[in-house]
Amino acid sequence: MEQQITREDALTRKGYKHACHIMLYGDSSAKLFGKIPIKHIVLITVIQMQMRFDGLLGFPGGLVNPSNETLEAGLSRELHEEVGVAVPVGVDNHVSTCLSSSCPGLITHFYIKKMAESELKELETAAVAKATDHGLEVLGMVRVPLYFLRNGGGLPYFLSHSFISNSRAQLLSALQRCRLLSQGEIEKAVSQAEQMRRTRSGDPH
Ligand SMILES: O=c1[nH]cnc2c1ncn2[C@@H]1O[C@H](COP(=O)(O)OP(=O)(O)O)[C@@H](O)[C@H]1O
Numbered sequence: 001m002e003q004q005i006t007r008e009d010a011l012t013r014k015g016y017k018h019a020c021h022i023m024l025y026g027d028s029s030a031k032l033f034g035k036i037p038i039k040h041i042v043l044i045t046v047i048q049m050q051m052r053f054d055g056l057l058g059f060p061g062g063l064v065n066p067s068n069e070t071l072e073a074g075l076s077r078e079l080h081e082e083v084g085v086a087v088p089v090g091v092d093n094h095v096s097t098c099l100s101s102s103c104p105g106l107i108t109h110f111y112i113k114k115m116a117e118s119e120l121k122e123l124e125t126a127a128v129a130k131a132t133d134h135g136l137e138v139l140g141m142v143r144v145p146l147y148f149l150r151n152g153g154g155l156p157y158f159l160s161h162s163f164i165s166n167s168r169a170q171l172l173s174a175l176q177r178c179r180l181l182s183q184g185e186i187e188k189a190v191s192q193a194e195q196m197r198r199t200r201s202g203d204p205h
Pocket residue numbers: 019021047057058059060061062063064103106108137164165166167170
């Protein structure tokens with residue numbers, strides 16, 4: 001469990017690195033196979049370093065040096081490199097700050113921004129066509145499937161993949177905070193994903 005601290009406390013601590021990541025999401029009227037409502041688009045990026053070596057998923061963003069720029073300006077700069085368009089981020093988009101348990105000396109800041117479906121689609125196109133990091137640090141943008149299909153398809157399968165740092169916990173708390181899924185649906189997805197992980201590893205417990 002990551003230790004939560006305030007954004008202000010984080011900025012007074014000396015000797016820490018700061019990583020800022022963001023969940024960009026929006027409502028969608030599209031339907032999968034013409035019948036399963038997509039409801040919401042949640043973008044999450046696959047980052048090159050993790051993809052090359054262990055295939056991890058994470059949110060767009062990166063390291064920011066608060067002595068050179070504000071956390072939000074640094075996050076906007078990282079986003080521009082990764083998605084190829086300017087995405088303004090403000091303090092009002094900040095949702096949590098944690099001391100990383102997996103990476104000592106790292107503080108992770110998490111942000112959420114709601115966008116229009118048209119803006120998200122433009123961003124997905126630009127991420128391939130214009131982003132300087134495309135094919136390098138970022139291998140591609142993927143959408144999180146927020147629905148349930150038969151045999152664990154959709155969100156449970158997605159959650160059974162590997163995620164960098166605390167990004168999986170950030171995703172789950174954001175789904176709840178933004179009311180994109182009910183608490184019961186989130187618990188169902190987490191338990192089905194856990195079951196899949198056990199089945200794959202051959203561990204029945
Ligand atoms: O989506 C995320 N949520 C939380 N922490 C993350 C996420 N992605 C990466 N991190 C952590 O932040 C650190 C720096 O992130 P990233 O690799 O995106 O920055 P960089 O591209 O500037 O090197 C990583 O080493 C990892 O521990």
